[in-house]
Amino acid sequence: KPSKVILFSPWLDISNSNPDMKSIQPKDPLLNIEALAYQGDVYSGTFNTNSPLVSPINADFSKFPPVYIFSGSHDILYADVKKLSHKSNENVNYYIFPKMDHVFIAFPIPESEKALEIVTRVISEQSAV
Template sequence: METVFKFIPLRDRRDEDNFNKSLQTSNAPYILPEKYRVKYEVEEYEGFTDTFVIYPENNSSDLFIFYLHGGGYWSQPLSFHFKFFKNVSKELNANFILPVYPKAPSYHAIDVHKMIMERYLYLIHDKGVSAENIILMGESAGGGLALSFLQVLRDQGLPLPKQAILISPWLDVTNTNPAMIDIQPYDPLLNIESLGYGGIIYAGDLDPKDPLVSPIYGDLERLPPITLFSGTHDILHADILKYSKIATEKRWDVTLYTYEKMNHCFVGFPIPEGKEALGIISNIIRGNK
């Protein structure tokens, strides 16, 4: 039987009922659903109630994937995410670390960066994991967060991960790139205005163009190698393409894989293009690029 993937558009966060529901859920601590724990072999990492791990099958790997999940900075990881996480961990025989950072509208960018910094430094300082054995990954909002986080690590003189892989990253929460308007009719998942509203709330007291919120406005030099995956039917492709062009001009170590007519975060979809992209990610991390 043919597998049919159902696209579910992001809820409009400007709607009062949706906003109030998000306010309530974001104020409560995240509880890992038991079905994810069992089906995808997820467990709390080192006693943290907000950080989770999927261990490799042989339980003896030096490779760590530090993954920042998407959801527009408002949503918790879904079943879709955990299935993808398990596939990545299995494909790479890696320890998969997932910090479930605090969410808007109750929390903001400063809160999020504080949490992921604490978990990253726990790996480095408390567990003695070499930064050379850490791959930073993120999708959507998590991809933008990853690029912001790299700038913070560099600016503070902290160990940088070996490389970063960003899937459909959200690089500018203002959503003001005019090229997005041309893509919008083809994007079944994201809406420019609704997503942008969520980004402004996430920024909190920061300017939405602060690099902690919108990394494309920051200093993007002297970062580890970065690989981007993007589909042309994703409004975020406009800024991903903009970043890639800047990187090419500046001769930064940034590689973009563009997939025609693919949607936001297609890499995690059960489709040939998603499987191909995962294979490329695997080869990059294994050094077979």
């Protein structure tokens, strides 16, 4: 079992059923809800889209090692990060970057540098045993 989980712009619910995605869609230049619906069907295969195996928003995060989620508020997937933040436990740590797009951490911008500094610190910290 890993000692930590670090997620960048995670797709937490492949059902794309969160209505908040629609209000973020005009700000997201990279992802499209309809295209993701098709990809979600392909990815889920024989699993129900609500299964925690393909939609971790439905998983019990208390059984995970510490989770660190990095997301931008202009990413349609942020809707589910926000939803998870209202229901998950202390085991999940959120780093939300205003006006950032999907996987902004891959771009050569100051916000990416800040996020990578946090990731470096998280990786360097010793886990409590």
